[in-house]
Amino acid sequence: MSPSIQEIKEKHAGRFLAMPGVVSVGIGRDPDGKPVIIVGLDGPHPQTQKKLPRVLDDYPVHVEIIGPVKAQ
Amino acid sequence: MNIDITSIRDILKDTSRKLLGRANIVATGIGYKITKGEKTSDLSIVCSVKEKLPASQLSKKDMVPATINGTPTDVLETGPIRAFPARTDRWRPAPGGVSIGHRDITAGTLGCLVKKNGQTFILSNNHVLANSNNAQPGDPILQPGPIDGGKWPNDRIAELHEFVEIVFLAPEPPGDCGVARGVASLLSGIAKIVGSKSRLRAVNIRAVENLVDAAIARPFNEQDVSNEILEIGTIKGLSQGELGMAIKKSGRTTELTTGEIQQVNVTVNVQYGTGLIASFTDQLMAGAMSQGGDSGSAVLDNTDNLVGLLFAGSDTTTIINRIENVFSALGLGL
Numbered sequence: 001m002s003p004s005i006q007e008i009k010e011k012h013a014g015r016f017l018a019m020p021g022v023v024s025v026g027i028g029r030d031p032d033g034k035p036v037i038i039v040g041l042d043g044p045h046p047q048t049q050k051k052l053p054r055v056l057d058d059y060p061v062h063v064e065i066i067g068p069v070k071a072q
Numbered sequence: 073m074n075i076d077i078t079s080i081r082d083i084l085k086d087t088s089r090k091l092l093g094r095a096n097i098v099a100t101g102i103g104y105k106i107t108k109g110e111k112t113s114d115l116s117i118v119c120s121v122k123e124k125l126p127a128s129q130l131s132k133k134d135m136v137p138a139t140i141n142g143t144p145t146d147v148l149e150t151g152p153i154r155a156f157p158a159r160t161d162r163w164r165p166a167p168g169g170v171s172i173g174h175r176d177i178t179a180g181t182l183g184c185l186v187k188k189n190g191q192t193f194i195l196s197n198n199h200v201l202a203n204s205n206n207a208q209p210g211d212p213i214l215q216p217g218p219i220d221g222g223k224w225p226n227d228r229i230a231e232l233h234e235f236v237e238i239v240f241l242a243p244e245p246p247g248d249c250g251v252a253r254g255v256a257s258l259l260s261g262i263a264k265i266v267g268s269k270s271r272l273r274a275v276n277i278r279a280v281e282n283l284v285d286a287a288i289a290r291p292f293n294e295q296d297v298s299n300e301i302l303e304i305g306t307i308k309g310l311s312q313g314e315l316g317m318a319i320k321k322s323g324r325t326t327e328l329t330t331g332e333i334q335q336v337n338v339t340v341n342v343q344y345g346t347g348l349i350a351s352f353t354d355q356l357m358a359g360a361m362s363q364g365g366d367s368g369s370a371v372l373d374n375t376d377n378l379v380g381l382l383f384a385g386s387d388t389t390t391i392i393n394r395i396e397n398v399f400s401a402l403g404l405g406l
Contacts, residue, residue: 006337013339017351023386026338026357029315038335040389067386070343071199071285072180072367 005035008057021045023069040066080115083141094134096121098153105146117143120150159324160220168301168370169322171216174203175224179217181324181368183381185299186404193288194230196368197383201287202235204344213289229296235287236401239280241349281353283397285383303328311377313356318374321382323366331361340391342384356380356392
């Protein structure tokens with residue numbers, strides 16, 4: 001059985017969060033409703049954006065600039 | 073009797089200031105006179121009063137005359153009239169959605185009431201009620217929070233009872249270019265190091281991940297708190313947050329806002345003040361629906377089931393603890 005998107009996300013989240021600018025890794029949906037892994041950045045980071053994979057085990061990886069996340 | 077409204081308006085214009093100068097009168101206007109509980113067809117000058125008093129308790133100058141320039145008067149008891157209080161005001165009883173905070177913080181939001189061992193507690197964030205771990209059980213909780221004018225001892229509403237410690241990532245050593253994630257503090261009872269201890273490089277030690285930023289405070293007096301959440305009402309039950317779920321919150325700063333769960337299983341690094349970062353996992357992420365001071369807001373679904381506890385956000389996102397993780401960490405129920 002192929003791994004679930006949750007398993008894939010858990011496996012790679014730590015590695016992604018160690019990249020400069022990465023502040024979040026989660027599971028969302030694309031506009032067609034298909035599950036995707038979403039990586040959040042605190043601002044533009046061209047190097048990190050270049051290094052992040054487009055696809056992980058058949059699941060698309062989307063990158064969004066969400067800004068720094070702060071306790072409110 | 074047939075007096076037209078224009079002439080009554082003129083009479084009222086001339087006399088309202090005088091009427092409002094009398095003790096007890098809080099408003100004047102024009103309305104149909106009510107006699108023995110029934111609305112009549114006669115227009116009258118209505119004087120609203122804080123309370124209806126027998127003539128014997130009123131001095132002559134404070135009495136409402138039976139007629140003014142031939143127009144009948146009516147007296148209506150409304151109680152004192154106040155501006156609708158703001159969420160940053162003092163509220164007793166205090167409902168969910170108003171300002172609250174530990175003595176040493178600025179202010180956050182009173183989320184909702186919860187039960188533990190049959191007792192009632194106020195639920196909010198650790199960083200609202202327990203000053204981000206820098207607090208002791210028994211510390212005073214103020215409503216409103218200090219930045220909204222809450223002062224000890226007059227505005228204390230509760231005492232800190234229990235909090236889930238937030239485990240922060242160790243500060244990055246200077247010159248490290250932010251590559252290492254840092255070694256997390258091992259002090260917490262919930263601390264869990266995943267990965268091999270034999271590995272030597274800090275970057276390979278998986279940081280301790282938090283599930284919740286939560287704390288409870290015990291009200292000194294149960295009459296001082298209310299089960300209602302402002303602009304929402306009472307909580308119907310619990311619900312698990314899912315992708316695409318419509319949600320709402322009621323908070324100190326942005327009040328009632330709505331949104332949608334856009335991500336689940338979120339692992340996120342959150343800044344606390346200057347320099348401190350804590351990693352949280354199994355979070356819900358919604359679009360922008362909060363600002364500073366909304367922390368601690370209860371998050372509900374469309375049918376008023378409790379889904380989460382709001383604690384952080386960015387310009388475009390809101391980060392929410394799952395309520396099931398909050399309840400299990402602190403042993404809570406509704």
